[in-house]
Amino acid sequence: MQLYSPLSTTPKRKAFRAPALASLDGLRIGIIENGKLNAEEMLNEVAALFVARNGCVVRTLASKKNASAPAPGNTLLNVAQEVDFLITGLGD
Amino acid sequence: MAALAPRIHDAPDDLLAAIDYCYEQGWTDGLPVVPPAVDRVKAMLAADDRPPETAIAHHPATGLDLSLHAAAVNAVMAGCLPEYFPVLVAAFEAMDRPDFNFHGSTASTGGSAPLLVVSGPYADEIGMNADVNLFGPGNRANATIGRAVRLILRNVFQMLPGISDKSTQGNPGKYSFCIAERSRGNPWPPLCEAQGYAEGVSSVTAYAGGGFCNVENHGGNTPEQVLGSVADTMANYGCITLGQSVVILAPEHMRIVADAGWTREQAQDFLFRRAKRPIEGLKGVGKYREREYDSQHGGDAHALADAGFMHRGLKPDDILITMGGGDAGGHSCFIPSWSRGRGSIMQHAPIAVPANKRS
Numbered sequence: 001m002q003l004y005s006p007l008s009t010t011p012k013r014k015a016f017r018a019p020a021l022a023s024l025d026g027l028r029i030g031i032i033e034n035g036k037l038n039a040e041e042m043l044n045e046v047a048a049l050f051v052a053r054n055g056c057v058v059r060t061l062a063s064k065k066n067a068s069a070p071a072p073g074n075t076l077l078n079v080a081q082e083v084d085f086l087i088t089g090l091g092d
Numbered sequence: 093m094a095a096l097a098p099r100i101h102d103a104p105d106d107l108l109a110a111i112d113y114c115y116e117q118g119w120t121d122g123l124p125v126v127p128p129a130v131d132r133v134k135a136m137l138a139a140d141d142r143p144p145e146t147a148i149a150h151h152p153a154t155g156l157d158l159s160l161h162a163a164a165v166n167a168v169m170a171g172c173l174p175e176y177f178p179v180l181v182a183a184f185e186a187m188d189r190p191d192f193n194f195h196g197s198t199a200s201t202g203g204s205a206p207l208l209v210v211s212g213p214y215a216d217e218i219g220m221n222a223d224v225n226l227f228g229p230g231n232r233a234n235a236t237i238g239r240a241v242r243l244i245l246r247n248v249f250q251m252l253p254g255i256s257d258k259s260t261q262g263n264p265g266k267y268s269f270c271i272a273e274r275s276r277g278n279p280w281p282p283l284c285e286a287q288g289y290a291e292g293v294s295s296v297t298a299y300a301g302g303g304f305c306n307v308e309n310h311g312g313n314t315p316e317q318v319l320g321s322v323a324d325t326m327a328n329y330g331c332i333t334l335g336q337s338v339v340i341l342a343p344e345h346m347r348i349v350a351d352a353g354w355t356r357e358q359a360q361d362f363l364f365r366r367a368k369r370p371i372e373g374l375k376g377v378g379k380y381r382e383r384e385y386d387s388q389h390g391g392d393a394h395a396l397a398d399a400g401f402m403h404r405g406l407k408p409d410d411i412l413i414t415m416g417g418g419d420a421g422g423h424s425c426f427i428p429s430w431s432r433g434r435g436s437i438m439q440h441a442p443i444a445v446p447a448n449k450r451s
Contacts, residue, residue: 003128006129006162006247007162009099010096
């Protein structure tokens with residue numbers, strides 16, 4: 001019996017990781033919080049560790065209106081111009 | 093990116109062995125599927141006159157497309173007949189809109205299932221159930237159209253339980269969640285008419301539902317009593333959010349509401365006005381959030397939103413309300429939204445039946 005596959009016929013998309021930063025010392029941090037309860041508080045705590053340990057500076061806090069949708073492209077573009085790395089998170 | 097040709101598998105000719113083969117490939121929702129034999133898939137595709145490679149939905153998180161062909165394969169597996177296919181296609185055309193956010197609603201811990209509400213004459217033409225045992229079991233069209241949605245989310249978009257679908261507890265509707273609006277004895281215009289479609293055009297509404305709440309009231313004899321119990325269910329501390337709502341009134345309840353002369357819009361206003369909790373109570377259970385209150389009571393606040401209270405939703409037409417179910421019983425239902433805010437907005441689309449398939 002010949003069966004059709006029920007999977008998508010879209011070719012698999014290639015994904016790449018950004019290159020690792022050589023050092024975190026003195027870098028500028030951006031935060032994107034997703035609007036969920038305590039997200040901002042938790043991410044600020046994480047950023048504070050980088051500030052204390054690596055002398056980083058928190059430059060930007062951006063918020064998403066919709067926790068489960070990707071951050072809007074212009075939000076990412078704006079934040080990318082001001083910071084060296086971003087801290088974000090997902091989940092409940 | 094150009095689509096690849098659909099892959100064909102050589103499975104055992106024995107039907108039971110072919111069913112086992114589908115299990116082994118990881119293609120099922122846990123229940124046996126109809127093996128998607130080539131001739132059955134082609135018969136399904138004949139229910140849409142566009143090329144099989146036509147993409148009808150796109151998954152932004154993975155970049156995967158849903159083609160008519162892949163939809164047809166999964167429809168066969170779910171047990172659909174070809175005449176059900178236009179409903180399934182319309183459902184994904186509705187869910188493909190960004191405001192529905194089907195990735196978020198499928199991946200989330202919230203346990204969402206896409207509820208489909210089919211309105212208009214096509215529901216009767218294909219034998220859908222809008223009557224007794226509305227949410228099942230017992231009707232092939234309702235059961236298999238809803239099941240095909242789940243199989244597509246799983247097989248085409250790879251929303252796999254425990255991997256990319258992280259529902260904390262899931263939801264029985266994730267096997268199938270599809271109903272027809274009852275037209276027999278319904279005193280209100282059908283949803284498809286209210287949605288603005290031309291006479292004779294049926295529609296499917298897709299809603300990221302978060303479960304099922306029975307609303308029992310056998311003693312209420314006025315619209316205020318019946319809808320008051322619905323509003324209380326909508327506003328319980330477990331359910332109240334800024335999300336939308338679906339309310340399916342049982343015929344017994346609908347008669348009480350409509351015999352008093354209430355329109356759908358009056359019922360929506362009443363429910364929005366009454367489905368609320370004081371902010372002090374919300375603080376007491378740890379659910380109060382200032383930014384949510386601000387979004388409901390800011391410059392665009394609806395006139396019925398009371399200061400000092402959180403209502404369910406942002407406005408009365410956030411509440412879809414219609415009739416369904418058997419003649420006997422004071423059992424309506426409220427389907428809470430998966431979204432706690434505006435993360436998924438219900439969408440509708442017309443059901444397009446090819447000219448040579450119209451009755």
